[in-house]
Amino acid sequence: MMTQLTLDMGEIGRRYNVVGINAGRGLSEKIMEMGIVPGTEIKIISRFGGHVIVMVRGSVIALSRGISRKILISPLE
Amino acid sequence: MLRGKVKAIEINREEIEGVIALVGATNVGKSTLFNVLTRQNVKVSNWPGTTVSKHEGLLEIDGEKYLFIDLPGIHGYYGLTLDESISKNYLLEGSYDLVIVIGDYSDLVRSLYTVILVSETFLKNLIVINKSDLIDQESSQEFDELISKRLGVESISISAIKESNIDHLIKRIKTLIKNKYSAHEIYVNYGDLEKYIQNIIEVLSKYSFDRSKISLRGLAVNFLAEDPDIESFIAKTVSKEDHRKLLEIRLTAKKELNRDLTEIIISSRYAFIEDLIKRSSVAKYVYKETYEKTWIDKIMEKPMGSAILLLGILFSLFLLIFIINTGFPLNIIFSLIGLEDIAVVIEENSLSGLLSKAFEYLSDYIKSLMSSYPEPLVGLLTDGIIAGVSAVIVFIPLIYLVSLGFAILEDSGVATRLAVGLHKTFSRFGFSGRYAYPVLVSLGCNVPGVMLSRGAFDSRERLAQILSIPFIPCQARLIVALAVAQALFSGEPLYQALLILWIYVLGIMISLISGFIIRRLVLKERYSPELIIDLPRIHRPYAKVVGWISWSYTKEFLIRAGVIIFILSIFIWFITNFGPEGYTTEFSQSYGYIIGSYVTPFLKPFNINNSIGPIIGLAFLQGFVAKEGLLSTLTIITGSEDPVSAINSLQLTASQMISILTFGMLYVPCLATLSVIYQETRSWRWTLFSIIYMLFIAYIVTLVTYHTLIIFMR
Numbered sequence: 001m002m003t004q005l006t007l008d009m010g011e012i013g014r015r016y017n018v019v020g021i022n023a024g025r026g027l028s029e030k031i032m033e034m035g036i037v038p039g040t041e042i043k044i045i046s047r048f049g050g051h052v053i054v055m056v057r058g059s060v061i062a063l064s065r066g067i068s069r070k071i072l073i074s075p076l077e
Numbered sequence: 078m079l080r081g082k083v084k085a086i087e088i089n090r091e092e093i094e095g096v097i098a099l100v101g102a103t104n105v106g107k108s109t110l111f112n113v114l115t116r117q118n119v120k121v122s123n124w125p126g127t128t129v130s131k132h133e134g135l136l137e138i139d140g141e142k143y144l145f146i147d148l149p150g151i152h153g154y155y156g157l158t159l160d161e162s163i164s165k166n167y168l169l170e171g172s173y174d175l176v177i178v179i180g181d182y183s184d185l186v187r188s189l190y191t192v193i194l195v196s197e198t199f200l201k202n203l204i205v206i207n208k209s210d211l212i213d214q215e216s217s218q219e220f221d222e223l224i225s226k227r228l229g230v231e232s233i234s235i236s237a238i239k240e241s242n243i244d245h246l247i248k249r250i251k252t253l254i255k256n257k258y259s260a261h262e263i264y265v266n267y268g269d270l271e272k273y274i275q276n277i278i279e280v281l282s283k284y285s286f287d288r289s290k291i292s293l294r295g296l297a298v299n300f301l302a303e304d305p306d307i308e309s310f311i312a313k314t315v316s317k318e319d320h321r322k323l324l325e326i327r328l329t330a331k332k333e334l335n336r337d338l339t340e341i342i343i344s345s346r347y348a349f350i351e352d353l354i355k356r357s358s359v360a361k362y363v364y365k366e367t368y369e370k371t372w373i374d375k376i377m378e379k380p381m382g383s384a385i386l387l388l389g390i391l392f393s394l395f396l397l398i399f400i401i402n403t404g405f406p407l408n409i410i411f412s413l414i415g416l417e418d419i420a421v422v423i424e425e426n427s428l429s430g431l432l433s434k435a436f437e438y439l440s441d442y443i444k445s446l447m448s449s450y451p452e453p454l455v456g457l458l459t460d461g462i463i464a465g466v467s468a469v470i471v472f473i474p475l476i477y478l479v480s481l482g483f484a485i486l487e488d489s490g491v492a493t494r495l496a497v498g499l500h501k502t503f504s505r506f507g508f509s510g511r512y513a514y515p516v517l518v519s520l521g522c523n524v525p526g527v528m529l530s531r532g533a534f535d536s537r538e539r540l541a542q543i544l545s546i547p548f549i550p551c552q553a554r555l556i557v558a559l560a561v562a563q564a565l566f567s568g569e570p571l572y573q574a575l576l577i578l579w580i581y582v583l584g585i586m587i588s589l590i591s592g593f594i595i596r597r598l599v600l601k602e603r604y605s606p607e608l609i610i611d612l613p614r615i616h617r618p619y620a621k622v623v624g625w626i627s628w629s630y631t632k633e634f635l636i637r638a639g640v641i642i643f644i645l646s647i648f649i650w651f652i653t654n655f656g657p658e659g660y661t662t663e664f665s666q667s668y669g670y671i672i673g674s675y676v677t678p679f680l681k682p683f684n685i686n687n688s689i690g691p692i693i694g695l696a697f698l699q700g701f702v703a704k705e706g707l708l709s710t711l712t713i714i715t716g717s718e719d720p721v722s723a724i725n726s727l728q729l730t731a732s733q734m735i736s737i738l739t740f741g742m743l744y745v746p747c748l749a750t751l752s753v754i755y756q757e758t759r760s761w762r763w764t765l766f767s768i769i770y771m772l773f774i775a776y777i778v779t780l781v782t783y784h785t786l787i788i789f790m791r
């Protein structure tokens with residue numbers, strides 16, 4: 001079994017794979033439209049003000065705690 | 078229609094050669110391009126039935142006129158999609174000749190997602206990729222060619238800031254409109270979904286959609302993605318039976334594939350975009366291994382007190398602006414520590430101090446010049462008209478400087494990071510972190526505060542901000558509070574300070590709670606505001622962009638709010654100088670006094686003597702013009718020497734006094750703020766609502782305050 005955790009638990013500087021989004025329709029659509037789709041590689045670059053800052057497909061995106069808790073990730077490499 | 082009457086340009090649709098809509102994700106430089114194309118020859122109105130502003134601008138070239146429409150951007154703020162919906166419905170209605178979909182080299186993958194989303198369905202599209210100055214020319218040319226080749230649609234790379242390739246863009250716009258151009262359909266491969274897409278297209282092709290504008294394939298894909306606007310557009314056109322058929326196809330797809338269809342669609346689009354980019358040399362700019370943290374990122378990462386630090390930065394910036402403008406709060410501080418002389422010097426030499434002085438001279442000069450004319454006429458000219466003009470002009474340096482500071486924060490990308498850093502604090506009350514600017518600025522003056530609501534993430538949060546800002550105690554209200562504190566607790570600085578502190582805590586708390594009230598009860602929004610947003614790159618602000626923003630804020634204030642402030646000032650002059658007997662210099666003979674007496678019944682719960690009802694009423698009426706007017710009116714009608722003795726002469730108990738002060742702090746936006754509320758919402762309904770809402774909240778809070786106080790003060 002792969003270890004799974006939510007995005008807010010991830011370590012700064014590490015890469016992860018998005019494995020699932022555990023949110024209602026509207027929100028999960030918004031998350032996916034920002035490029036965070038299951039199967040995407042995501043890198044956590046920072047954290048501030050209760051937000052997780054990630055790099056996805058060359059963009060830097062800030063997600064509030066409530067949203068990042070709904071994204072399931074598993075560590076790469 | 079009244080809306081949009083006050084504007085810089087008149088737009089006559091018949092003279093227009095073509096209508097061009099601009100769309101794009103947030104931050105792609107849409108406003109910059111819009112301004113470059115139209116040279117600020119712009120009219121601002123509202124999208125019908127909403128408080129979302131609509132910008133239209135004219136480009137005149139070789140005697141031909143083109144109308145550009147800036148469609149609301151797509152922001153990363155979850156739960157509210159009104160702005161997006163407006164853009165989609167505009168495109169579905171199809172009353173345009175070309176839609177320019179804008180991408181951006183600084184955030185290529187994400188911005189192309191929006192580009193594909195739009196151009197997949199709307200065929201009269203022209204792709205423009207902005208910020209080509211960030212990459213080499215060869216790569217951008219190659220990328221344009223690649224898009225034309227693989228997508229079959231035209232793409233033009235430009236730099237709106239450096240104005241490169243703009244002439245070519247304009248030429249192409251003209252040609253495409255002349256040729257009634259429609260782009261090819263874009264074929265994103267949706268894999269397993271293709272079968273169902275075909276089935277839907279089959280049903281749709283029986284109907285006469287305008288195929289030169291709308292792609293059936295695009296409609297089909299968005300139908301499968303359950304896009305509500307596209308769904309209702311389709312439902313309006315097809316028969317009930319076919320609609321049922323379409324729903325069945327979607328249901329079958331879900332069952333047979335056993336996957337979230339939206340997920341398939343979104344990942345297919347991203348796969349398509351990334352495949353495209355990887356075939357081109359722009360890839361080296363897109364996929365960077367590391368992200369270089371900027372100074373602001375480093376500050377924000379500090380675990381302790383980042384919010385305080387950020388507020389500190391903002392606070393100092395706006396403080397500086399206020400000191401230059403009005404001397405506030407330096408003047409207050411100096412006069413409180415007994416250095417009245419210095420306070421006066423600071424105040425008189427501030428920008429607005431100098432301006433007021435100029436107007437005073439002017440009005441004195443006219444008075445002396447016209448001494449032989451009838452008194453009412455001279456009064457109207459000097460205390461009505463000139464005072465009205467000065468009420469508008471005095472705001473101008475303030476608004477210009479505040480918007481300049483704001484524009485620098487916005488354009489550099491710092492603003493978005495500050496908003497993220499402060500989001501947690503504000504989201505408890507239903508605001509986003511962007512409410513920090515209006516709050517801080519409003520401590521000085523609510524007028525630019527209301528204007529800064531433009532930084533809100535979307536139009537609904539913006540409305541909540543506009544309605545909540547006027548509760549923030551501004552400088553003028555501080556002056557009133559200081560006078561009351563002195564009258565009430567003379568020689569007891571501790572109590573004075575506590576009263577002032579209470580006024581600030583109360584005002585700010587109510588303003589925050591108001592966010593919650595508006596969001597939950599008025600806008601009926603269920604979600605608490607969560608944030609998912611692109612962080613733009615930090616860069617040195619562009620003088621051009623910053624100049625535009627601050628100038629357009631100032632111009633709009635002058636054109637729209639200025640006129641209202643002016644008219645209302647004259648109106649108030651009239652009701653305080655005329656009464657049933659005609660012209661009068663006695664307050665007690667004026668209409669204002671009569672109107673003031675209507676407050677008497679409302680003073681009952683406070684056991685206030687009926688005879689001073691009209692005095693308080695009139696003072697509040699003057700306070701509506703400008704909060705500091707409360708004091709001068711009180712002083713004049715009670716025939717006192719100074720505000721403090723005027724307050725004392727009312728012989729109110731401490732509880733009554735504090736209650737009246739509380740009411741005075743919260744009761745209505747001042748006239749200038751009200752004018753700006755109208756300017757920003759462009760709706761008399763919301764403007765009126767804001768008055769009633771504030772009166773209501775203020776009255777309740779005052780009642781509670783009074784009844785709590787009399788328990789403790791006995």
Ligand SMILES: Nc1nc2c(ncn2[C@@H]2O[C@H](COP(=O)(O)OP(=O)(O)OP(=O)(O)O)[C@@H](O)[C@H]2O)c(=O)[nH]1
Nearest residue numbers: 103104105106107108109150208236237238488622
């Ligand atoms: N390098 C570069 N930056 C640009 C260019 N055009 C605009 N920008 C910057 O991009 C940022 C966003 O520009 P705006 O015009 O405000 O973008 P917008 O798409 O209207 O954004 P919203 O108003 O948030 O929807 C600003 O910081 C601009 O200075 C360009 O051609 N090159």
